[in-house]
Amino acid sequence: MNGTILIVDDDDDTAILLRDSLKKRGFDVECVNSAQQCLDRLRTEAVDVVVTDVQMTGMSGIELCVELRQRYPDLLPIVLTGQGGLETAIAAIRAGAYDFITKPVKVDALAIAVGRALEHLSLKREVKRLRTAADRDLPIDGIAGSSPAIRETIEMVRRVSDSDATVLITGESGTGKELVAKALHNLSPRRDHPFVAVNCAAMPAPLLESELFGHVRGAFTDAKRSRAGLFVQAGAGTIFLDEIGEMPIEMQVKLLRVLQERRVRPVGGDEEVPFEARVVTATNRDLETEVEEKRFREDLFYRINVVAIPVPPLRSRAGDILLLAQFFLKRIATRTAKPVQGISGPAARLLMDYDWPGNVRELENCMERAVALCRLDEITVDDLPAKVQEHQSSKIVITTESPGELITLDEMERRYVRQVLGAVGGNKTHAARILGIDRRSLYRRLEEPRHDAKPSTPPPTEGHHPRSPTSPPISASSPISPISNGHSNNGLGSPSASHPGEIEPG
Numbered sequence: 171m172n173g174t175i176l177i178v179d180d181d182d183d184t185a186i187l188l189r190d191s192l193k194k195r196g197f198d199v200e201c202v203n204s205a206q207q208c209l210d211r212l213r214t215e216a217v218d219v220v221v222t223d224v225q226m227t228g229m230s231g232i233e234l235c236v237e238l239r240q241r242y243p244d245l246l247p248i249v250l251t252g253q254g255g256l257e258t259a260i261a262a263i264r265a266g267a268y269d270f271i272t273k274p275v276k277v278d279a280l281a282i283a284v285g286r287a288l289e290h291l292s293l294k295r296e297v298k299r300l301r302t303a304a305d306r307d308l309p310i311d312g313i314a315g316s317s318p319a320i321r322e323t324i325e326m327v328r329r330v331s332d333s334d335a336t337v338l339i340t341g342e343s344g345t346g347k348e349l350v351a352k353a354l355h356n357l358s359p360r361r362d363h364p365f366v367a368v369n370c371a372a373m374p375a376p377l378l379e380s381e382l383f384g385h386v387r388g389a390f391t392d393a394k395r396s397r398a399g400l401f402v403q404a405g406a407g408t409i410f411l412d413e414i415g416e417m418p419i420e421m422q423v424k425l426l427r428v429l430q431e432r433r434v435r436p437v438g439g440d441e442e443v444p445f446e447a448r449v450v451t452a453t454n455r456d457l458e459t460e461v462e463e464k465r466f467r468e469d470l471f472y473r474i475n476v477v478a479i480p481v482p483p484l485r486s487r488a489g490d491i492l493l494l495a496q497f498f499l500k501r502i503a504t505r506t507a508k509p510v511q512g513i514s515g516p517a518a519r520l521l522m523d524y525d526w527p528g529n530v531r532e533l534e535n536c537m538e539r540a541v542a543l544c545r546l547d548e549i550t551v552d553d554l555p556a557k558v559q560e561h562q563s564s565k566i567v568i569t570t571e572s573p574g575e576l577i578t579l580d581e582m583e584r585r586y587v588r589q590v591l592g593a594v595g596g597n598k599t600h601a602a603r604i605l606g607i608d609r610r611s612l613y614r615r616l617e618e619p620r621h622d623a624k625p626s627t628p629p630p631t632e633g634h635h636p637r638s639p640t641s642p643p644i645s646a647s648s649p650i651s652p653i654s655n656g657h658s659n660n661g662l663g664s665p666s667a668s669h670p671g672e673i674e675p676g
C-alpha cells in the first residue's frame with residue numbers, strides 16, 4: 171500500500187527495529203527520536219501516518235497528537251501505549267490519534283493498523299476527489315459516471331444518435347435504460363420533437379394495440395371518436411417501447427408488421443397511416459433466452475435488435491458507485507435544503523462493497539433515505555439501510571489455510587460460474603460469453619456433483635440470483651475492511667488477535 175510512515179520514539183533501538191520490521195512488510199518508513207524532530211520533518215516532507223510512543227523526553231506522544239490534529243488534519247497518528255493502558259489509549263484518541271497499539275508492540279498488529287490507516291486515507295482522498303469531480307463533470311444528459319463500462323454505453327449512444335436505426339437497450343432493472351433512451355433522443359436531430367414512452371408490460375394486448383396504433387370511432391364500446399396512436403403522436407420524434415420483453419405475443423406479430431411497413435393500422439380501421447418516429451425499445455429480460463423458450467418472436471427480435479445498447483449493472487462499474495452516490499447526495503441535499511455535503515470513509519466502503527441488485531435506482535433510494543436520516547454534515551454508516559451495513563462482500567478471496575475448509579477445483583469452478591451468472595443478472599448467454607464456453611457447457615458446470623455420476627438435466631432456475639442458497643460465497647473471510655465497522659475510528663480494542671513477530675521495546 172502506498173504512503174509514508176514516520177516512527178517517533180526516543181528509544182533508538184525500538185525506533186529502528188520497528189522501522190525495519192515495517193519496511194520488510196513493504197511500507198515506506200522513516201524514524202526520528204523526538205516529537206520536535208517529527209514536527210521539523212513534517213515541514214518539508216509529506217507523511218501519511220505517524221506512529222508515536224507516548225512517553226518521550228520533551229513533548230509527549232499525546233501532545234504531539236494534539237499538534238498534528240491542528241497542523242496536519244489529513245495525517246493519521248497511531249499511538250504506542252505502555253503504562254496507563256486503557257486510560258492512555260482514551261487520552262490518545264481524544265487528542266486525535268487514529269488508533270493505538272498496546273506494548274509490547276506486535277509488529278503484525280502494528281502493520282495491520284498502519285495498513286488500515288492508509289486505506290482510510292486513500293478512501294478519504296477518493297471521496298474528496300469525487301466530490302470535486304461531481305461538481306465539475308457535468309453528466310452527459312443526466313447520465314453520471316466515468317467507469318469504462320458506462321463510458322462505452324455513452325459512446326454507443328453518441329454513435330447511433332444520428333441514425334434512424336431501431337435500438338434495443340438492455341440491462342437489469344434500475345440500470346438507467348430509460349435515461350439512455352432519453353439521452354439518445356436528446357442527442358439526436360429529433361430532439362425538438364416529442365419523446366413518447368410506453369410501458370408495454372402495463373397493458374393487456376387490446377388496450378396496448380389501440381394506445382400504440384390508435385383507433386377509429388366505434389372500434390369498441392368506449393370509442394366515441396377516433397384517436398391517433400402514440401406511433402403517430404410521436405411525430406418526427408422518438409417512440410420508446412419500454413419492457414418490450416413483456417409484450418403479449420399476439421401484439422408482437424402486429425408490431426413486427428408495423429416496423430417492417432413503417433405504417434400503423436388503427437384498431438377498427440381499414441387504412442394504414444405512415445409514421446415518422448424513430449423506434450427505441452428496452453428490456454431487462456434476456457431476449458435470446460426468451461426467443462429460445464418461444465416467449466418472444468425471433469423475427470421481431472432481429473427487427474428491434476438492429477443496434478443493441480447494453481447498460482451495465484452497477485456492480486460492474488464499481489468506480490461509479492461513489493460518484494453516483496455523491497451526485498444523488500448533492501441533488502437531494504439541494505432539493506431538501508439539508509446541509510449534508512459528503513460521505514464518511516466507512517460509509518463509502520460499505521456502499522462500494524454492496525452488490526446493488528436494484529442498481530442505480532436502489533442507490534438513489536438509499537441516498538434519499540440517508541440524506542433524510544443524516545444529522546451531521548456527512549452521511550455515516552448509521553444512515554445506511556441495514557442490508558447495506560450487513561452485506562458481506564462476495565468477492566473471491568481465499569484466505570483460509572485450514573485444509574478442511576479448502577475446496578476442490580470443480581467446486582471452485584462451479585462457484586465462479588455461479589458468481590459470473592449472478593453478476594450478469596442470470597443472463598446465461600452473456601455469462602457463457604464472459605466465461606468463453608457455450609451455454610450447454612455452462613449448464614453442465616452449474617450442476618451439483620452427483621455421486622451416481624449420471625449426467626443430469628440443466629437446472630430449471632433462471633432468476634436474477636442464481637447462486638443457490640446452500641452455496642456460500644467463495645470468500646472464506648469477511649473481506650469488508652476493518653474500517654467499515656463504521657463506529658468512528660477510535661480503534662479501541664482493535665489489535666486483539668494473536669500475532670507473531672513480537673518486539674519488546676526497551
Ligand SMILES: Nc1ncnc2c1ncn2[C@@H]1O[C@H](COP(=O)(O)OP(=O)(O)OP(=O)(O)O)[C@@H](O)[C@H]1O
Nearest residue numbers: 312313314342343344345346347348349454530531
Ligand atoms: N448514470 C446515471 N446517472 C444518474 N442517474 C441515473 C443513472 N442511471 C440511472 N439513474 C437514475 O436511476 C433511476 C432508474 O433509472 P431508469 O428508470 O432509467 O432505469 P431502468 O433501467 O429503466 O429501470 P427499469 O428496468 O426498472 O425500468 C432513475 O431515477 C434515473 O434517473
Ligand SMILES: [Mg+2]
Nearest residue numbers: 347348412452
Ligand atoms: Mg425503465
